Amino acid sequence: xxxxxxxxxxxxxxxxxxxxxxxxxxxxxxxxxxxxxxxxxxxxxxxxxxxxxxxxxxxxxxxxxxxxxxxxxxxxxxxxxxxxxxxxxxxxxxxxxxxxxxxxxxxxxxxxxxxxxxxxxxxxxxxxxxxxxxxxxxxxxxxxxxxxxxxxxxxxxxxxxxxxxxxxxxxxxxxxxxxxxxxxxxxxxxxxxxxxxxxxxxxxxxxxxxxxxxxxxxxxxxxxxxxxxxxxxxxxxxxxxxxxxxxxxxxxxxxxxxxxxxxxxxxxxxxxxxxxxxxxxxxxxxxxxxxxxxxxxxxxxxxxxxxxxxxxxxxxxxxxxxxxxxxxxxxxxxxxxxxxxxxxxxxxxxxxxxxxxxxxxxxxxxxxxxxxxxxxxxxxxxxxxxxxxxxxxxxxxxxxxxxxxxxxxxxxxxxxxxxxxxxxxxxxxxxxxxxxxxxxxxxxxxxxxxxxxxxxxxxxxxxxxxxxxxxxxxxxxxxxxxxxxxxxxxxxxxxxxxxxxxxxxxxxxxxxxxxxxxxxxxxxxxxxxxxxxxxxxxxxxxxxxxxxxxxxxxxxxxxxxxxxxxxxxxxxxxxxxxxxxxxxxxxxxxxxxxxxxxxxxxxxxxxxxxxxxxxxxx
Amino acid sequence: xxxxxxxxxxxxxxxxxxxxxxxxxxxxxxxxxxxxxxxxxxxxxxxxxxxxxxxxxxxxxxxxxxxxxxxxxxxxxxxxxxxxxxxxxxxxxxxxxxxxxxxxxxxxxxxxxxxxxxxxxxxxxxxxxxxxxxxxxxxxxxxxxxxxxxxxxxxxxxxxxxxxxxxxxxxxxxxxxxxxxxxxxxxxxxxxxxxxxxxxxxxxxxxxxxxxxxxxxxxxxxxxxxxxxxxxxxxxxxxxxxxxxxxxxxxxxxxxxxxxxxxxxxxxxxxxxxxxxxxxxxxxxxxxxxxxxxxx
Numbered sequence: 013x014x015x016x017x018x019x020x021x022x023x024x025x026x027x028x029x030x031x032x033x034x035x036x037x038x039x040x041x042x043x044x045x046x047x048x049x050x051x052x053x054x055x056x057x058x059x060x061x062x063x064x065x066x067x068x069x070x071x072x073x074x075x076x077x078x079x080x081x082x083x084x085x086x087x088x089x090x091x092x093x094x095x096x097x098x099x100x101x102x103x104x105x106x107x108x109x110x111x112x113x114x115x116x117x118x119x120x121x122x123x124x125x126x127x128x129x130x131x132x133x134x135x136x137x138x139x140x141x142x143x144x145x146x147x148x149x150x151x152x153x154x155x156x157x158x159x160x161x162x163x164x165x166x167x168x169x170x171x172x173x174x175x176x177x178x179x180x181x182x183x184x185x186x187x188x189x190x191x192x193x194x195x196x197x198x199x200x201x202x203x204x205x206x207x208x209x210x211x212x213x214x215x216x217x218x219x220x221x222x223x224x225x226x227x228x229x230x231x232x233x234x235x236x237x238x239x240x241x242x243x244x245x246x247x248x249x250x251x252x253x254x255x256x257x258x259x260x261x262x263x264x265x266x267x268x269x270x271x272x273x274x275x276x277x278x279x280x281x282x283x284x285x286x287x288x289x290x291x292x293x294x295x296x297x298x299x300x301x302x303x304x305x306x307x308x309x310x311x312x313x314x315x316x317x318x319x320x321x322x323x324x325x326x327x328x329x330x331x332x333x334x335x336x337x338x339x340x341x342x343x344x345x346x347x348x349x350x351x352x353x354x355x356x357x358x359x360x361x362x363x364x365x366x367x368x369x370x371x372x373x374x375x376x377x378x379x380x381x382x383x384x385x386x387x388x389x390x391x392x393x394x395x396x397x398x399x400x401x402x403x404x405x406x407x408x409x410x411x412x413x414x415x416x417x418x419x420x421x422x423x424x425x426x427x428x429x430x431x432x433x434x435x436x437x438x439x440x441x442x443x444x445x446x447x448x449x450x451x452x453x454x455x456x457x458x459x460x461x462x463x464x465x466x467x468x469x470x471x472x473x474x475x476x477x478x479x480x481x482x483x484x485x486x487x488x489x490x491x492x493x494x495x496x497x498x499x500x501x502x503x504x505x506x507x508x509x510x511x512x513x514x515x516x517x518x519x520x521x522x523x524x525x526x527x528x529x530x531x532x533x534x535x536x537x538x539x540x541x542x543x544x545x546x547x548x549x550x551x552x553x554x555x556x557x558x559x560x561x562x563x564x565x566x567x568x569x570x571x572x573x574x575x576x577x578x579x580x581x582x583x584x585x586x587x588x589x590x591x592x593x594x595x596x597x598x599x600x601x602x603x604x605x606x607x608x609x610x611x612x613x614x615x616x617x618x619x620x621x622x623x624x625x626x627x628x629x630x
Numbered sequence: 631x632x633x634x635x636x637x638x639x640x641x642x643x644x645x646x647x648x649x650x651x652x653x654x655x656x657x658x659x660x661x662x663x664x665x666x667x668x669x670x671x672x673x674x675x676x677x678x679x680x681x682x683x684x685x686x687x688x689x690x691x692x693x694x695x696x697x698x699x700x701x702x703x704x705x706x707x708x709x710x711x712x713x714x715x716x717x718x719x720x721x722x723x724x725x726x727x728x729x730x731x732x733x734x735x736x737x738x739x740x741x742x743x744x745x746x747x748x749x750x751x752x753x754x755x756x757x758x759x760x761x762x763x764x765x766x767x768x769x770x771x772x773x774x775x776x777x778x779x780x781x782x783x784x785x786x787x788x789x790x791x792x793x794x795x796x797x798x799x800x801x802x803x804x805x806x807x808x809x810x811x812x813x814x815x816x817x818x819x820x821x822x823x824x825x826x827x828x829x830x831x832x833x834x835x836x837x838x839x840x841x842x843x844x845x846x847x848x849x850x851x852x853x854x855x856x857x858x859x860x861x862x863x864x865x866x867x868x869x870x871x872x873x874x875x876x877x878x879x880x881x882x883x884x885x886x887x888x889x890x891x892x893x894x895x896x897x898x899x900x901x902x903x904x905x906x907x908x909x910x911x912x913x914x915x916x917x918x919x920x921x922x923x924x925x926x
Contacts, residue, residue, distance in 0.1 A: 419820050440820045448822045455813035463814040465835035471814075478821055525817070 025074060025112070025195045025227060026050040029087030030097075032073055036081050042298040043069050044251045046087070046322075051195060051227035056218065058238030058259055059231045060274070061248035062294055062544040070248070071199050071231045073097065075112050076104050091195070110140035113188035117200040119180035122187075123172040129156075130168040132187055140191045155186040159216055178209035182216060189220055196221055196228040203232070206406040207571060211615035214241055215626055233545060235278050236574075239263035239619035241626065244328075247271050250295040250304035253322065257329035263619045265342065267331040270305045272342035277549035279574030281601050281616055287578050289550025293514065303333070311339055365394035366565050367418065367451075367533055372427035374413050374589075387413040389589035390427070395533070395582075400559060400566040402580025402597060404573060404612070410589035411569045412456075415535050418567065419453040431533075449479040452526035456538035458515035461522040468513070468521050469506040472496075475529040492528070499524040499554060516547035520554070527558065533565045540575065552578050573616055577601055585609050655915050664907030671901050675724060678717030686710065686718040686871035696887055703889045706880055712890050716897070719871035723898060726787055726866070727852030733791035735845055738798035743829045745799070746806025756799070763796035768855070776864045786856060786865045794848055801844050805837040839916030846909030850902050857898045873898050 032044040043066045051057055051074075061067040072079075074089055076096030089096040091107070099107075108114075116122050123132065133152035137143045143151065149168065156164035159182040161175075172180055181201060188196060198217065202210040218241045221228045232238050238245055238259065245259040247270065255268040266272040276288045292308035303309070303316040315334060322332045333339070374388040388410040395401045403411045416422040418429055420440030428435045431450065437443045452475075455461045462471050472492045476483055483491050493503035499520040510518050519539055526534055536555070540548040556579060559566050568579050576583055576597060583597040585608065593606040604610045617625055656662040684690045693709040695701055703712035745756035775789040809815065810833065818832050834841075859865035860874030868875050873894035880890030 416816075421816055421820055440822050443822065445822070448820070453817070453820050455816065457813055460813040461817065463832055463836070465838075475821065478823075522817075529821075 024050055024052060025089070025091045025096075027070065027074060027087065027089050030070075030073060030089060031085040031087055032069060033083050033085050034079075034081050035083055040083070042085065042251065044073065045298040047251075047253055048087075048322075049074075049229075049246055049253070049256075051229055053194070053227045054222060054225045055243040056221060056228040056230050056241065058242030058245040059229060059248060060233065060235050060238050060245065062233060062274075062546060064294055065248040066251040066298075067231050067248050068199055069251075071114075071197050071229060074195075074229060075108065075114055075197060109136055109193070110191055111193050112195045112197070113191070113193035114197045115181075115184055115188050115199070115201045117203050119172065119177070119184050122184045123180060125172055128169055128171055129183060132183075133168070133190060136187065136191050151190060152186075155190040156183065158220065159183065159186040160212075161186075176209075178205050178213055181205065181213050185213070185217060185220070189224060189226075192224065194227060196226045197231075198228060199231045200233070201230075202237075203234075207573075207615045208406065208611055211617070211625065214617070217241070218626055234617070235263070235274055235545070236280065236619060237617040240617035240622045247274065251298035252304055252332060253330075254305065254333070255329075255331045256322075257325075258327060260619060260622070261327065261329065267325065267329065267336055267339070267342070268305075268333050269309050269311050269339065269342075271331075273308075274546060275342075277546045279549075279552070279572060279578045280618070281573045281577050281613065282618060282620065287549040287552050289548075289553050290546040291550075293516075294544075294546075311335055364397055366397040366432060367395040367567070368430045368433075369393045369395075369414070369418065370428050370430070372414070372417060372424045372429060374410070374417055374422055375425040387589050388417065388424070391584075391586075391589070391591055392427075393584055393591070393594065395565055395567060397532075397565055398563045399581045400568055400579055402576040402583040403567065403569045403586060404571065404576045404583060405586035406571060406612075408588075409586040411571075411586050412537050413589075414586070415453070415537050415567060415569050419451060419535055420448075421453075445479065449529045450532040451535065452529050452531035452533070453535040453537065454519075454522050454526050454539050456541055458518040458522070458542055462510040462518055462525075464510055467507050467509055468496075471510075471521060472506075472525050472528060475525055479529040495524045495528050498527070498558070500550075514547075516543050516551060519543065519551055523551075523555070523558075527562075531564070533567065534559075536566060536568045538569055538571065541571065548575070555579060573601060573612060585612065655911065658911040658914050660907040661911030661915065664904050664911060667900060667904035668908065671720065671897070671904060672724075674717070674897075675720035678720060682711075682714040682717040684711040684714040686715045687869050688714075690714075694883060694887060697889060703893055704887050706876075706887075706890055707883060712876075712880075712893070715871040715876060716873070716893055719873045719876055719894065720897065720901075722783065722866050722870065722872045723853065723857060723874065723901065726783055726856050727790070727849055730787045730790040730856065731794065731845060731848045731852050733787070734794040734798055734848070735841075737791070738795045739802050739834075739841065741795075742799040742802025743806050743833060746803040747810050747825075747829060747833065749807075749810075753803075756803070760796045760800055763793075764800075768793045772859060773864065776859075781864050781867055783866055786859055790852055790855060790859075794852065798844055798848060801840065802837065805840040806833055809833050809836050839912070843909055843912045843916065846905055846912055850906045850909060853898065853902050853905065 027047050027049050030044055030047045031042065033040045033042040047070055049057060059067050059070065076089060076099055084097045088098070091112070096104070096107070130149060130152065133155070134145055134148045137148035137151055138145070152168055153164040156167055161167050161179060161182060172183070175183060185201070201217065202213045205213060214237065230238060230242055239262070242259045244257065245262045246253050246256045247262070247268065248254070249270050255262060255266065255271045262271060263275065266275055273288070273290045277290060279287055290308055295304055295307065298304070301317065301319055303320045306312045306316045309316070313335070318334075320332050320334055322330045323336055324330050325336070370392050372388060372391050373386065376385045376387055378385050391414060393401070403414060405411045413422055417424045420436070420438065420443055423438045430436060431447060436447060440448055469489070469492060472495065473488055476488050476491060492506065496503045496506065501517060501520050501524070505513070505517070510521070513521070523539070540551050543551065552575065555566070558564065566579070570576050580597045582595070583600050584594040585592045585600070585606070587608050592608045593600060593604065600609065601613060604613055614625070656665060687710060689709045690711050691701060691705050691709050693705055693707050695705040697704045701711050701713065703716065706712055706715070741756060745753045771793050772786070772789045776785060779785045815828060815832050818828050823832070856865050857874035860872050861878045863878065866872040866875055868879060876894040877891050880887070884891050
């Protein structure tokens, strides 16, 4: 490439003992405590944590970016011998974009919809690199080619909306890298994208950042991804770094109980390791005179009620725990003995089908254009009673539409859906009460699944009123309270409104609402995709347990093959509305036959096959 | 089931709902000021008739007297005490717009909910009717109605309600469209809930804020509209005491005795401003709440 980067002397960006707080309504909330990280040239540091752990605040603080009310309480951010956290906005403007680049999650915030791609590039290159327009345009085309945008010369004259989400994120990446920054901060850069696209963008990020010798920070909630693409890994919890070290080592042999628990909650396609949620809820504030994780830690003792220092270990490892010497060795790949074990010995084909989908198609008219949109294309599948069927695919594959057709929310254009051998009416309203009771659905979005104006009790009472005449009116409250305990919520939450509950708690209420109808079939539409990984694990654990206990038939839609493996006995893979492959989940994932299934599997980040993932799969 | 793996979440783990009270509404500057002004005016309108020195249509003195100790605001061209007429003349200024807006609101909410939720052909017809209705100028429409049926309170209220209903329907319809595809509505459909339950129990509570703001805003317009109609001689008919009618009648005396025009005109203005401030504060109040809900 060009000469500017070889002249670099000190590209390291470091936070040294950084503590940050927000001042609002007269109070001070600390969000980062004593964070020390260094970004080294040519290396990628992964920063993992659940929502609210302070990882995004750290990413922005490293850029010297301050929101109103933000205060540096201790420590500093050092870049090239200067303090970024105390720098004036004028000094920062010289550094931002030119030497420190930032790639946010959403391209809607990084690309201006009113400007062509060319304008985006030329602006930065002229300002930060002093190039004239012709040179800038040439450089832009070169970078677009490097991020594999087809026909870069033509692409320069297009607007952001003319590209797909993955292409937009690649353009944003090219834009950030084209000015040859020394540091690149990536904040969940691929979270909104489909798995295959995610893998593509991640490969580019890693290759280009390493080639350019950039010091990068990669922020993500996806621990498996970070362990695959990063050199080093730092785990954040409640505003502190709880463990840090070489990425592969941290993932393979975690030392801190939180890291171990987090890894145990990550669904994987490689093994039958059951998932475990982390009990309790994340700590909302930075701990004072106690270990941040103590409330949820299985290994907690009274000695943990003190300020815990980050203990340096061999091999550049460090962990924030006082019991490191006494703790057992965590082996994430080991089987856990307390796990829910469902007997799946009986072959599915020997069981009666409770739900049969025969040649179902769903076609939507597209206003404005003559060509109708085929969402579901001639799908046939049978769901054996008491088993879990997984439906996997990327967005737009028709998986949710198929589920909604079964629920009677979308009218199929062709084919039939039968329940216990009898054809179902195509809309829920036309089905008899008994059938509406038997098939219940749980939705994806925890913010929308409950009516914000109904209390938890009002939401849960409704199915009893409609479907359970056997429960007398005066006994309803008891029945609802019993269900709350089954989904692991305390009955004293019944009079709260959904806005007072967390996402995971709302999903539990939604599952409770479905189960109160005493269904035979439970339809789950991406029920965990909006949740943190530890919460996702608890919800999946709950679902798997309830399924076994109540002999429920479950149809589970997901885009995550790891989740598919954790919940489904049988699976179908959908693409463009059509089934590409079907079979028992474990076999499907171990010995895929269809090229699309293989592509999906290759796109799943796996730290054990990091080289394979980065080179583009099989 | 491995019950020990998961800890029950109790109420102690969950933040308490933040109290949204009248007090926090009044703390918004526009809210406090608007409510204060409106209460003052309401007090004037309610208590006014009892403390008025004379009855509104009684010829109590010489015509066209300036302000004096006996007649604080002077007398009009018939020799009626202006202060007494002001004190009596507020009730219809508030009441008629309130009736008109309430009637429009009931019809518009029903039509807007049904059109927004059902969509398809029903929605196409409703949208078509709305678009035609919106193309007709409000004053012209009311003028035609009054010309056909004569003036007076009842006709004006009906006419204004009919003219405003399409505007409100449009707002309710789009608010409904935003709520209808949300998952709790889908869940209700999957349960096989009735149309009435979905519209009034699932959707309406969630468009409540939009509804309230729209009521307050339309009320402001209606006050000005009906006062203008009364001024033009199409609304409340003389000799009734009404601020709009008073402005019209005392207009001829503007140069001789300006208080007879200024005071009722000012009161109409203050009333409109008070309600408008409340509408503004409501937007902020619910805006915050909507924001808070998304932040969780």
